[in-house]
Amino acid sequence: MLRPRGGAPARLQNLTLRDQLGVDRLGLRLLQMMAGLTGFGVSLAMLLESGLGGAPWDVLHAALADRLGLTVGTVSIAVSFVLLVLWVPLREQIGIGTVANSIWVGVSIDLGMLVLPEARSLALAVLMMAAGVVLNGISGAVYIGAQLGAGPRDGLMTGLGRVLSRPVGPVRIVLEVLVLVTGWALGGPLGVGTVVYAIALGPVIQLALPHVTMPVRAVRGREDPGPAHRSSQARP
Incomplete structure (x- = not known):
């Protein structure tokens, strides 16, 4: 359990790239980040292989993959870099x-789909779906807790929220609904798993996050990270 002394949950902070390169325990943070991203990608593959519906963005990724003859992971990587281009006018800060x-989640999705069996019974499908949602939430919290920067989709949502002067929550809902409807219209795997994911992901992340967030105790070149760098991050 990665908590500061005294038992209080560690505070999430929005570190610049320079701060991230100078933050304490960078090596351990990188290991935690990669573990979280790997679990995140594999969990998305579990949802797809369950046959009960993918995560909202993966409904679109899978639809495009089928139409373009590419893997879901490859499409996920391509979409990530398109979204990063949209970060430029939004002035979002790219981190480690x-x-x-942008890269490793897609790689992990493809590795997961290569290794995991396709569910051939309802019981296995439900088990894979449930395990995928829980693993996704925990892995997302592990990644966020490393405090090394938001993912491309979350950065787009927070950037739009800031530019439009709207709360991130409603912006996230509108954007993900648009993505989901587009993916479904293109033939993507929308199903009960998609609904369960949308409902359960937030609570799982919130439960896990206090236990895996690494506190920022020191940043080279800056004495106190300070409350001005506080941030609430969500999905990779």
């Missing part, structure tokens, strides 16, 4: 985790 997220 942003780049790692």
Whole structure:
């Protein structure tokens, strides 16, 4: 359990790339980040292989993959970099985790789909779906807790929220609904798993996050990270 002394949950902070390169325990943070991203990608593969519906963005990724003759992971990587281009006018800050997220989640999805069996019974499908949602939430919290930068999709949502002067929550809902409807219209795997994911992911992340967030105790070149760098991050 990665908590500061005294038992209080560690505070999430929005570190710049320079701060991330100078943050304490960078090596351990990188290991935690990669573990979280790997679990995140594999969990998305579990949802797809369950046959009960993918995560909202993966409904779109899978639809495009079928139409273009590519893997879901390859499409996920391509979409991530398209979204990073949209970060430029939004003036979002790219971090170590942003780049790692853009590439490694897609790689992990493809590895997961290569190794995991396709569910051939309802019981196995439900088990894979439930395990995928829980693993996704925990892995997302592990990645966020490393405090090395938001993923491309979350950065887009927070950037739009800031530019439009709207709360991130409603912006996230509108954007993910648009993505989901587009993916479904293109033939993507929308199903009960998609609904369960949308409902359960947030609570799982919130339960796990206090236990895996690494506190920022020191940043080279800056004495106190300070409350001005506080941030609430969500999905990779």
